[in-house]
Structure formats: structure tokens, C-alpha cells
Amino acid sequence: MVKALFKLLWDVGLSRLAKMLGFCSPKAQLSCQNATDHHKSWQIIQIFLFSFSFELLQQYVDYARIQQEFPTADGYFQWIPHRPEMHRFLSDAVFGYCLALHVFRAGIRRNNSDAINVAKARFAPLFFGLSMPFYMETFFRDSVLRTKCPPELLNFLKKHESYSVSGNDCKGEGGDFVLESFNRNVKRLLPSGLPNEQGWIRACRNVERLAKVNEYMVNILGISDSTDPEYSYMYGIKNEILQFRSIIKESKMVDSDSTEGLCGEKLAAEFCNFHEVCMKNFKDYAEEVSKTHSLQKRLKPKPIIISKKQQIISENYLSFTKEELKTKIEEHSMGDTKKKEWQKIKKGKKEGIINFLKDLQKE
Known part of the structure; x- marks a missing residue:
């Protein structure tokens, strides 16, 4: 979900925010754009959410x-429809998708099934x-499962959306994160180097016992333990929010007719109605699945282009490799005739592949 937001909002404002936070070099920008560090990416989204929400509401x-x-x-x-395109776009992005992610995480932390599912439903069209x-x-698949499953199973799912290892009601985590945490504790007991089978067995059999020993020693020595269930640490982002708000104010992005991102990146013409396109793609996908009763032949919609730079790249197929062109072509749904034609063309020259792709896009 975080990566989807970075894709949507990078040219709009996240790239400028990343520079403000110190991601200045091309490699640092690329790393930030790819959301390689989940915790940093989450904090960046939080800064973006609160900064823009304050500015939008101030207006x-x-x-x-x-x-x-x-x-x-x-x-x-009721006031939003009368605002400029950029304001409407930001309102959809901030109070739709960014806020949905915020609610989703809060729901996971508290095992609140209603919050989780409402947030998923609001965020999903972006995918x-x-x-x-x-x-x-x-x-x-998750939506179909929850609709079709017996009431007993649905109740079970609602009660176990997330798990709290510590027992703290506000520190729930998804099952995969719980397993990762356990694996991390096991790996701490392994000697350096490549572990052997005996090492794994010894560590796994003793991890809980050694955790109790560690807890006992911490209590005796009276030192702080970062694994204590009541221990919490959250990096304060108040100053970063204030700093980013000043950048937004200077750009006059919220209250103008400009169609540029915070870094001056020109946005594509279709950016203003991206939510409508998301919903259309979602409905088309659902209709296709309901007709075919299969996810194997599902539609692969064309991704929304947010910036002019993305538009130029997508149109300039000469810079694409043959494999990239083939991937783009196979994202389209083709009839039997087109599929046979494609089987012949895909082995040919790049020029023929480009022409075939352009023909597909015209249909």
C-alpha cells in the first residue's frame, strides 16, 4: 500500500519531501521512491498526510x-467541487488514499476488523x-472469501485480523510480521557465519527459555529492556510537518490553478480525474471476473499516468528494450486473432513490436 502511494504521489510532492529530508542524490531519491525502507516510507507518508491535510483544511x-x-x-x-483541479486531486489523494492507509494501520494495531476492511475498500481502487x-x-480474492465464507469463519477472521505478541491491545501486527519477529529472535542466538542444522535446532528449542532468562536478568539488574511490552518509541515528526507546510505554502500549490508538482514537474492532463479512472478499472475488472468466473483471464488495465515525464517515457517506445515492449504488450487483453499475430511478431524486429503495441493501444 505504501509503494502504491509512492507511485501515485512521487512527482506530485513526495520527491520534494524526500529532498527536504535529505534524500538528495539520484541514488537516494531512487531508493526513497522505491520505498525500500518500510519504516522511513511510512514516516514520509505521515508527514505528507498531515502537512497537506492541514493546508487543505486551512483553505x-x-x-x-x-x-x-x-x-x-x-x-x-460540498466546497471541494468548486475548487481548482489541483485542490480536488490533493483532496482525493490525502483524504482518500493517504488517510485510508492511516486508518488501515490503526486497525491492524488494534485488531479492528471494521477499520481494516473499510480502509482496504477505500484504498483498493488505487491498485x-x-x-x-x-x-x-x-x-x-479476499473480498470474495469474506462474502462467500460461512458466518463462523467470517467471525474467526474478524477476531484474528492481527495478533499482539506482547498482549498489549494497541500493538497488534499482521501474522507475517509476528513470524518475522520470532525469526529475528532466533537468528540472534545463532553464531556468526552460515548456520548448520544443529545450530538451528538448538536455537529454536531454547529461544523461549533464553527469553525468560533475559527478562529475569533485566529485572534483577534494573535496566531498561527495549523488548518490554510497554516500551514504545516513535520518532517525532512535528518539525518536519511544519517545515514541509512552509514549502507547500511557498509553492501556492493548494490554492492555485497550477498543474505542477512541488518540484516543478508538469502533471499529465488525466491526473485530475485519477480516482474516477481507478473506479472504472476496478468495475471493469470485477465485471470481467464475474463473466469468466476466473482470475486467470483477468483484465490488465493501463496504469494511470500522473506526470508529463511518465507520459513521454510511455510514448517513446524506442528507448524500451524488446523484453520491456513484450511485457507491455502482454499486459493487454487480446483476442485469438491478435494472439496468433503476436506469436509471429514477437520473434521479429523491434520496429514491428512497437507498431503492434501502438495498434493495440488504438483499439
């Missing part, structure tokens, strides 16, 4: 004050807009 509060109205959530969403097949299928 509405000022308007309500002038109109001598009391600002409300309903009033904000279809960005054409992320794995996540599209995962969401669809």
Missing part, C-alpha cells in the same frame, strides 16, 4: 470564516488505477 476554514459558517466535514466536501496485478488479485 476551507478561511472560506467558512468569510461566509460566517461553522466548518464541518460535510461542508468541506487498479496503477495496474498492480498481484494486489488487485489479492484484494479481489
Whole structure:
């Protein structure tokens, strides 16, 4: 989910935020854009969410004050359609997708099934807009499972969306994270170098016993233990939010008709209605699956282009390798005639492959 937001918002503002946070070199920018560090990426999204939400709401509060109205959530969403394209885009991105991710994480931490599923439903169309097949299928399978499964199984799923190893009700984690944490504790007991089978057996058999010994020694010595269930650490991002808000204010991005990102990147013409495209792709996908009763022949929608730079790259197929072109072609759904034609062309020259791809896009 975090990676999807980075794809959507990188040219809009995340690249500028990354530079503000010290990701200045090309390699650092690329690493940040790929969201390789989950914790840093999460903090960056949080800064983006709170900074832009404050700025967007400030505009509405000022308007309500002038109109001598009391600002409300309903009033904000009635006011939004009359705002410039950029403001509407940011409102969808911030209060739709970024906030959905925030609610999703809060739901996981507290094992709140309703919050988790509402957030997933609100966020999921972005997977279809960005054409992320794995996540599209995962969401669809999960939705079908929850719709079709017996009530007893559904209740079980709701009660076990996440797990708290420490017993703290506010520190739930997904099952995969729990396993990763356990594996990390086991690996700490292994000697350096490549572990052998005997080492793994010894560590796994004694990990819980040694954890109790560690806890006992910590209590005797009276020292702080970072694994204590009540111990928590969260990096404060208040200063970063204030700093990024000043950048947003200087750019006048929120209250202007500009179609540029914070770094001056020109945004594509279709960026303003990206949410509608996401929803259309989602509905088309669902209809196709309901017709074929199979996820094997699912639609692969064309990803939304946010910036002009992305548009130029997508149109300039001469810079693509043959393998990249083949991948793009195979993302399209083709009839039997086109498939036979493609089998002949794919072994030919690059020029023929490009022409075939352009023909597909015209259809």
C-alpha cells in the first residue's frame, strides 16, 4: 500500500519531501521512491498526510470564516467541487488514499476488523488505477472469501485480523510480521557465519527459555529492556510537518490553478480525474471476473499516468528494450486473432513490436 502511494504521489510532492529530508542524490531519491525502507516510507507518508491535510483544511476554514459558517466535514466536501483541479486531486489523494492507509494501520494495531476492511475498500481502487496485478488479485480474492465464507469463519477472521505478541491491545501486527519477529529472535542466538542444522535446532528449542532468562536478568539488574511490552518509541515528526507546510505554502500549490508538482514537474492532463479512472478499472475488472468466473483471464488495465515525464517515457517506445515492449504488450487483453499475430511478431524486429503495441493501444 505504501509503494502504491509512492507511485501515485512521487512527482506530485513526495520527491520534494524526500529532498527536504535529505534524500538528495539520484541514488537516494531512487531508493526513497522505491520505498525500500518500510519504516522511513511510512514516516514520509505521515508527514505528507498531515502537512497537506492541514493546508487543505486551512483553505476551507478561511472560506467558512468569510461566509460566517461553522466548518464541518460535510461542508468541506460540498466546497471541494468548486475548487481548482489541483485542490480536488490533493483532496482525493490525502483524504482518500493517504488517510485510508492511516486508518488501515490503526486497525491492524488494534485488531479492528471494521477499520481494516473499510480502509482496504477505500484504498483498493488505487491498485487498479496503477495496474498492480498481484494486489488487485489479492484484494479481489479476499473480498470474495469474506462474502462467500460461512458466518463462523467470517467471525474467526474478524477476531484474528492481527495478533499482539506482547498482549498489549494497541500493538497488534499482521501474522507475517509476528513470524518475522520470532525469526529475528532466533537468528540472534545463532553464531556468526552460515548456520548448520544443529545450530538451528538448538536455537529454536531454547529461544523461549533464553527469553525468560533475559527478562529475569533485566529485572534483577534494573535496566531498561527495549523488548518490554510497554516500551514504545516513535520518532517525532512535528518539525518536519511544519517545515514541509512552509514549502507547500511557498509553492501556492493548494490554492492555485497550477498543474505542477512541488518540484516543478508538469502533471499529465488525466491526473485530475485519477480516482474516477481507478473506479472504472476496478468495475471493469470485477465485471470481467464475474463473466469468466476466473482470475486467470483477468483484465490488465493501463496504469494511470500522473506526470508529463511518465507520459513521454510511455510514448517513446524506442528507448524500451524488446523484453520491456513484450511485457507491455502482454499486459493487454487480446483476442485469438491478435494472439496468433503476436506469436509471429514477437520473434521479429523491434520496429514491428512497437507498431503492434501502438495498434493495440488504438483499439
